Amino acid sequence: MPSASIPDTVEHIRSAARLLVRELGFMGGDFAGGNLSPSAVHALIEIEAGQVSARDLGLLLHLEKSSVSRMLRKLITSGEVVEQSTADGRLKRLALTEAGQKRLAAIHAFARAQVAEALARLQPGQDRVVLAGLQLYAKALGANAAPPAVEIAEGYRSGLTARITQMHAEYYARHAGFGRQFEAVVAGGLAGFSGRLDRPRNAIWAALQGDQIVGSIAIDGEDLGGNCAHLRWFITDDAVRGSGAGRQLLDAALGFVEAQGFEATHLWTFSGLSAARHLYEAHGFELVEERPGQQWGSEVLEQKFVRLRR
Structure with missing residues (x-):
């Protein structure tokens, strides 16, 4: 028997839920x-x-x-x-x-x-x-319960530029000591790229969890020239890191690269980001160049990865 301290409403809801389950057929049969x-x-x-x-x-x-x-x-x-x-x-x-x-x-x-x-x-x-x-x-x-599954959506959406900038600024402040200078470069680059998103060789994707932007990636098909795609602004929020959201974003971007017929895809990153490097190499990228860089506010070892068309 239920405790007298349990409100009648609770028992009535439980009874109605059991009836609903039976009437809908969850207990067996069709x-x-x-x-x-x-x-x-x-x-x-x-x-x-x-x-x-x-x-x-x-x-x-x-x-x-x-x-x-x-x-x-x-x-x-x-x-x-x-x-x-x-x-x-x-x-x-x-x-x-x-x-x-x-x-x-x-x-x-x-x-x-x-x-x-x-x-x-x-x-x-x-x-x-x-x-x-x-x-x-x-x-x-x-x-x-567990948060909603991450979905990948192509194209610009309200707040995307600001959110990408925020994710980059927060992540690289913690892991590389970057500050105002780095954030300004990210925001400026995104602003310029957004003006070219209506051109067919450029595209951007957001990882969405419900209505929240929790990741991003972009392919800039114009700034490198020579039929090379530039993979840019690839990042996921801490809340979904390790969930497969990064792999989903990379799959979407590389699918676009293949569809557009780019001969190669280039990206720049920094030494020490082992999880990201593993993901790049699993998708066919190879490290081709390393050099020290100080333009981000503190010195890091910059790395260039290239993936040739398959």
């Missing part, structure tokens, strides 16, 4: 009008959104790696999901096949009809009460 498990249905919906890997599914659905692997193996075997290679051969994106798209269309149709039928039984205006209540409760339940 779910969403078909024979797929709830986790497989949710996986198809997330894959439909695009740019999702197996690791992303684990985070989004709160599933163990082994559970995701088993589920995806069944969906791939049934011909509803395929794996697509990226610039990094070790990372594969998931996509729906035509059969998968048809299956998901049927799921959406069933679920929409199910919701519409239930709402039709309510009094006018009660549908909005249901919506507001579910949104509030879901948000409260997820308050301590």
